[in-house]
Amino acid sequence: MIVLGVALLAACTLIGVYLGDLLGVALGVKANVGGVGIAMILLILARLWLSRRGGLTKGIQFGVEFWAGMYIPIVVAMAAQQNVVAAVSGGPIVIIAATGSLVLCFGAVALLSRIGRRDPGSPAVEHGGSVIGGEADPVPAGKQG
Amino acid sequence: MELGHQIWHGIEHVFIEQSLVAAFAVVGALILVSNLAAKRFTKGRVHGSAIAIVLGLVLAYFGGLYTGGKKGIADIPALAGIGLMGGAMLRDFAIVATAFEVDVTEARRAGLIGVLALALGTIIPFLVGTLTAVAFGYHDAVSITTIGAGAITYIVGPVTGAAIGADSTVMALSIATGVTKAVMVMVGTPLVAKLIGLDNPRSAMAYGGLMGTVSGVAGGLAATDPKLVPYGALTATFHTGIGCLVGPSIFYLTVRALVG
Secondary structure: OHHHHHHHHHHHHHHHHHHHHHHHHHHOOOOOOOHHHHHHHHHHHHHHHHHHOOOOOHHHHHHHHHHHHOHHHHHHHHHOOOOHHHHHOOOHHHHHHHHHHHHHHHHHHHHHOOOOOOOOOOHHHHHHHHHHOOOOOOOOOOOOO | OHHHHHHHHHHHHHHHHOHHHHHHHHHHHHHHHHHHHHHHHHOOOOOHHHHHHHHHHHHHHHHHHHHOOOOHHHHOHHHHHHHHHOOHHHHHHHHHHHHHHOOHHHHHHOHHHHHHHHHHHHHHHHHHHHHHHHHOOOOOHHHHHHHHHHHHOOOHHHHHHHHHOOOHHHHHHHHHHHHHHHHHHHHHHHHHOOOOOOOOHHHHHHHHHHHOOHHHHHHHHHHHOHHHHHHHHHHHHHHHHHHHHHHHHHHHHHHHHHHO
């Protein structure tokens, strides 16, 4: 059933965000620490567990993947509600601080991505791209669980 | 004239009443136009989603000018649904969903790089932010730390500032720095992706940890290559929490020790 996939996703998100809040309280921080990341890890574990038990039905998969496919539209909506006016009219201190950290961090990405061997990426990664890109291609045979 | 006015009024009424549904239609149309533009004018060299995100930002700019609000186009009543659709709740829900597509072996292999990236991604922007603040004549530890924290993300900035008691002008500056960084990450990432080797899960995890700002990373990776999204998001979502942890504590104490 499709709703079970959506509910699984919702449950993982709620538990993850709750744990992130708890972690924040434990560390004495007024913020959620890694809630979404914890939720992602929970969802990955749930998928592995389900596929090992043969319980990963098409419905469940569709329920989750629909929302993965809505990712880009949601990001476009997110972009459309940014406070761009504030960003554009920030003045020199804002522009310099933002540009400076951006350039250095891009440089650090370039350095870090050269560590270790480059892997060309697996078919599972490519398939993930087509789902998140909203193409809704059929699942290729032999997709990893 | 009167009839035209009534029709227009009716459409606006439907948009306000069906705000989220209206947002789906508007965003869908925006993406359709962007995909056509990407094919027609760039022969597919630029991702349709990159154009859509930039268009979204442009609309947010004019929406902000028109309404004087802080939420871009979502401050226009008929387009308020955009605020719900692109708000933190559904954004995080969709980000978690992308984890369903994660290749576990790839993610595990890049785990260490992700941690390293998170550390650098917190320290580097803070350093740049604090040095800029000092260069522009700020001398007190609270203001310097708050502006530096804003360069980490626009959430770390105000959280840190509130914790150490920064005044509101410095807070505004700090938030503006974070928002500017997020916007620049969204627009800049697809432009430099090739140059910085951002084309595989490993570099995406490094990128997520270094750029941090979830909205920036979410937008930047969507515009570059959707398959990289879950890997970047996985590290980026820890970034703000870590920033809020070290900003008002280690970073503030260090700055205070240095400037006295």
